[in-house]
Structure formats: structure tokens, C-alpha cells
Amino acid sequence: MIATLASGVAVLAIGRWPRLQRWGSVAGALAYAAAVAALAWTVVDGGALTYQVGGWDAPFGITLVADALAAFMLAITAVVAVYAAAFSVLFIKPANQRTYYHPLLQFLLLGATGAFLTGDLFNLFVWFEVMLMASYVFVGFYGNDTHTAAAMRYVVLNILGGALMLLAIGGLYATVGTLNLAEMAHLLADPGADVQTAPVVGLTGLLLVTFGLKAGLAPFQFWVPSAYRSAPMPVAAVFAGATKKVGIYAIVRLYFTVLGGVAFTADVPLIPVETAPLAFLAPVLLLMAAASILVGGIGAVAQDRLDGLLAYSSVGQVGFIAVPVALAAATTSPELRHLGILAALIYALHHALTKGLLFLSTAAIRDATGTTEIAALGGIGQRSPTFAGVFLLGSLSLVGIPPLAGFFGKLFVFDAAVTQFASAPTAGAAAVVCVLLAGAVLTIVYSTRAWIGCFWGAQSEAVAAGALERGEVAVLATMAVLLVVVGVGFEPVYGFADAAAEAALDGEGYVEAVDLEGGETA
Amino acid sequence: MTFVIAATVGALFALGTFLLLRDDLVKVVWGLSIITQAANVYLIAMGGIREGTHDLVPILSGHGGEEVPATTDPLVQALVLTAIVISFGMTAFALVLSYRAYQENGTMNVREFAQ
Numbered sequence: 169m170i171a172t173l174a175s176g177v178a179v180l181a182i183g184r185w186p187r188l189q190r191w192g193s194v195a196g197a198l199a200y201a202a203a204v205a206a207l208a209w210t211v212v213d214g215g216a217l218t219y220q221v222g223g224w225d226a227p228f229g230i231t232l233v234a235d236a237l238a239a240f241m242l243a244i245t246a247v248v249a250v251y252a253a254a255f256s257v258l259f260i261k262p263a264n265q266r267t268y269y270h271p272l273l274q275f276l277l278l279g280a281t282g283a284f285l286t287g288d289l290f291n292l293f294v295w296f297e298v299m300l301m302a303s304y305v306f307v308g309f310y311g312n313d314t315h316t317a318a319a320m321r322y323v324v325l326n327i328l329g330g331a332l333m334l335l336a337i338g339g340l341y342a343t344v345g346t347l348n349l350a351e352m353a354h355l356l357a358d359p360g361a362d363v364q365t366a367p368v369v370g371l372t373g374l375l376l377v378t379f380g381l382k383a384g385l386a387p388f389q390f391w392v393p394s395a396y397r398s399a400p401m402p403v404a405a406v407f408a409g410a411t412k413k414v415g416i417y418a419i420v421r422l423y424f425t426v427l428g429g430v431a432f433t434a435d436v437p438l439i440p441v442e443t444a445p446l447a448f449l450a451p452v453l454l455l456m457a458a459a460s461i462l463v464g465g466i467g468a469v470a471q472d473r474l475d476g477l478l479a480y481s482s483v484g485q486v487g488f489i490a491v492p493v494a495l496a497a498a499t500t501s502p503e504l505r506h507l508g509i510l511a512a513l514i515y516a517l518h519h520a521l522t523k524g525l526l527f528l529s530t531a532a533i534r535d536a537t538g539t540t541e542i543a544a545l546g547g548i549g550q551r552s553p554t555f556a557g558v559f560l561l562g563s564l565s566l567v568g569i570p571p572l573a574g575f576f577g578k579l580f581v582f583d584a585a586v587t588q589f590a591s592a593p594t595a596g597a598a599a600v601v602c603v604l605l606a607g608a609v610l611t612i613v614y615s616t617r618a619w620i621g622c623f624w625g626a627q628s629e630a631v632a633a634g635a636l637e638r639g640e641v642a643v644l645a646t647m648a649v650l651l652v653v654v655g656v657g658f659e660p661v662y663g664f665a666d667a668a669a670e671a672a673l674d675g676e677g678y679v680e681a682v683d684l685e686g687g688e689t690a
Numbered sequence: 691m692t693f694v695i696a697a698t699v700g701a702l703f704a705l706g707t708f709l710l711l712r713d714d715l716v717k718v719v720w721g722l723s724i725i726t727q728a729a730n731v732y733l734i735a736m737g738g739i740r741e742g743t744h745d746l747v748p749i750l751s752g753h754g755g756e757e758v759p760a761t762t763d764p765l766v767q768a769l770v771l772t773a774i775v776i777s778f779g780m781t782a783f784a785l786v787l788s789y790r791a792y793q794e795n796g797t798m799n800v801r802e803f804a805q
Binding site: 290293294297301304308311312313314315316317319320323324327328330331332334335337338339341342347 | 710715718722725726728729730732733735736737765766769772773776777779780783784787788790791794795800803804
């Protein structure tokens, strides 16, 4: 089943050279979504599925694992992918679509899918590279001076990130003696196994750098705005919705599923004694997340172009996803840990949908008016009330107004932060709540600015001259409806996210699912 | 031997980092490729650089048993092979991209690139 999922995407990518490829791409994304839905159904109902590639048993072969966490992330990706593919057909010029665009889009999805499903650390590196290779081309897609410069920076940074990841992988292999994530969890949690755990903290720290780079967290956020501005906008929607989530997913998977059971006493400088990788993660990630929220929010307020504003806002929102993850790492109570992961997952879902909608709306604006400068836009609300309604729904969801998807994202993040504060009222916990509030206020400020600047007031020249394409508005309208549906019918979504958070924390279940009987140590 | 390998990896990283921080785009690409090669050498070293017996090889010591012949760790070699292929592709891509960036920006100086 998982094999059909991955290979289906690959075959579609390669087998569509004729003109049909545009609609083939949409059909491919739909088929992908259907496969993911079927997979999610099975996983949530009946527990994790595994597939030993090539029939080699774990821990020697490469294992693909689909548990609820992976299925949840895949579901997010699938929804964004369908909209991005459909929108690309309408938005990108046919000449630009002709050769490489759609296969690359599928490869981007393939890379993200592989990263979500793999149960092997080195394989994760390979899927990262698959995903990045496609994204490099997208960043440089239009090929003029700013785009090539942005692509160059993006490439240099990610190759460096890849080298760091290789170092960490090599070190972990030498210390733990395996690359299989399940076996790693098993060995590290087993005090009887002769494994030195102290180096693992540092080595996973290296991995955290790479994952943070992928997710665009604060000290590594500087590539995000230029890359997002350069990529074609439907692809920027996929970047924000899927590619960034891979980084977050990897952090959650590595630290909670694999290293969650690890506790040891080691005298590592700067870190409290009787430490665990989670105790190391908590302050670092919390700082990164808080900085992301502030940098992203302030950057977004200062932008004068709509796509730049959304790119910075994306940095801030990833911070919102990372804060509950860090809180979950900081606490020792299982309920709060569960709540933290749950909040992060729900926020990730909301961010993917909302930011996808807003990026695609921006694409529609650019298609109609030829610009994304907020100063040059104005009065779109008069010109097309439907479209204005769609954008308003997106902005409101970003801010977190009740009936929409964003409300629950914000609700759970704040719930986690306040619960943490209530259980341990320290200055740090209070600071977290304050940063979250500041971030929320900044979100309101820049959403309002975008809304007023673009949709209110007299129609500017560009707006009066341009006309929105009906097809694009229709696609966006369905997406806005989806936002409302997720918000109103939140119960099943909550169940799914709950199962995913459960899976993220259940290291033993993960080990069991992978079934290590091929190795004698297991 | 361990010392030699460690010194080599260190020197390669130092050189790569130095080149990476230069203004000239081609030097940056060189630096990248040197750093990835350093990572590869390091990865090979992680499999054990003494003449191998089964208990030196992490993946065999845990699973194989006594009958395994003297051998080096095959896993790291497979990893490095994969990593080399990836880094080769990336270097080629980075070179093509830097040529294109040169055409579009009219300079090889990273500082003068369009923002």
C-alpha cells in the first residue's frame, strides 16, 4: 500500500511528457490524496503499518513506517498538493508548465512523502535531498537576477545543512550502532545495552540545526523570505504547507519517538545534570521558536509586498508550531506533553491550509493585476466581493477567529503554554505566554494591514484594469470552505491529531511496529 | 592512523569553511564540495579504520555472530557511495546555477548579487 503511494507519484511524474501532463498532474495529486486518505483510515483504525523495502528485515534493510503521526503529516501535504497542482494549471503560463514544472512538483511531494514515511536515519537524509533538489529548481524557476541569487543562497545553505546532517548520522551510527530509528529508540532506552548516551545529545543537536534550517526557525530563517518570493506562488504554498513541516516532523519524530525514553546522567557543560536529549531540546527550541515568532511578526509588519509579508508571517507561524513542541519537551507530565504535541500538529494543519490559501490568493491577485505591492493595490473588495470574502476568511483564520480552523490552532497552543505556566509558574513560562501574545498581536497587525491595503479604499489603476480569473477564484473558494469545515466539524480532525500525538510519544509502539526480529539484539 | 584521518577531516573542514566565506562564487562552490567530501571521509572513518573484525563493525557486532569473517563495515561504504552521488549531483547543479547567476547578475561577487 505504501509502495503504491510512493511509486504512484514517481510514475506519474515521469510518464507525463505529452500535453496531457497538466491535467495528469492534478489527477496525480488527487490519486495521491486518495491513497493518503486510505492509508490514514487504515492507520488510525488499526495501528501503524510497516513495509520492509526489498524484503530485507529491519534493522538491516530500510523500513517504511506509517503511523498516525506520519499519516497526519501526509494528510496535510495531500490537501495542499491537490490545491497547488490545480492552481498551478491555471496560474503558471502554459509555456512555463510545458516541460519540467509538473514532474518537479510531483518529485517535491515524493521527497516529502518519503521523509514522512521513512524509518531510517540515512534514508531520511536521502529523501531530504530529493525534496530539496526539486525545490532548488523551483526557487530559481523564473531565472532572472534576483531569483538566481536567491536560489544560489538557498542551495549553499542546504548543501551545508546536508553535510552537517551527514556528520550527525555518521556519529550516531558509530555510537549507537544502527541507523534504524526504531532500533535506535530500543537500544537507547535499554540501560542494559552498551551504548554511550552522552555523545547522542551533541549529535542530535547537529541534527536539530539541519531540521531547524528546513523548518526556517529563527537563527536559520534568513533564506525563507527570498526563497518564497522567488518560487512560483503555488509552489510557495507547498513550501509553507509541506516542506517546512518536514523539518518540524523530523524534530518531533527524532526527539519524542526515538529519544523520548532516554535518560542518563552525564556531566555535559551548560546542560543540567541528569539530563536527557529532551531537556536539551526544550530551552534551545523554545528560544528558536520565540525568536521566530518575533522576527517573523516584525518582519511581516515591515514588508511592502504581499508575498514578502506572507513569507515573513510563515517564519512567525513556524515559531508558533515549535513553541508547544518545546513546551512538551520541557515538561515531564505525560498529559502536558501530549497536549503540546497535539497543539503543534493542529497548528501545523491550520497553518498549511491558511497559508496555502493566502499564497494562492496572492497568486490570483498577481495574475489579475501584475503586482503584489500593497501600495499599488486597493479596492479589490469592490471589484470582486467573492474573492475578498475568500481572502478575509484566510486572514481571519490566520488571526484565529472562532469558527475557522485557525481558532483551534491558537487555542491549543495557548492552552499548552498556560497549562505549563500554571503547573510551574516561573519567569520563563510567563515569558513564553507573553511572546505568544505579542506574536498574536503582530499577526493581527499585519493581516489587517494586508486586508486594508489591498481590499478597501478606492480601486487603484492596476486593480481597475485587471480581472480575476473565475477558475482561480473558484478553486480558492473551495479552499476557504474547507477552512470553515475544518473549524466547524473539528471533532474528527481532533481525533486524528490526537491519535497522531499519541503515536509521536509512543516510542515502544513504534519499535514494536517495526518488528526488529531480524536482529539478535532485539 | 586515527590521528591522520582526524587531521585530514579537520583540515578539509577548515579549508572548506575558509573557501565558503569568500566573495567569489566559484570559491564558494569549491568550499561546499570540499566540505561534503570531508563529511564523506568522516563517514568512512565512522565504520572503524583498523583492520576490521566482526566486533569492530557496529552492525555486525550486534547481529552477526562469531562466524563473520574479518571485514570492514560495508554499511558506511554504502552510505558514502550514496552521499558521493548526491554531492556530485549537487556540485554539478551548483556550478550550473552559478554560471546562470553570473549571466543574470553580471558578476561573480556574492556581495554584488541582487537582493
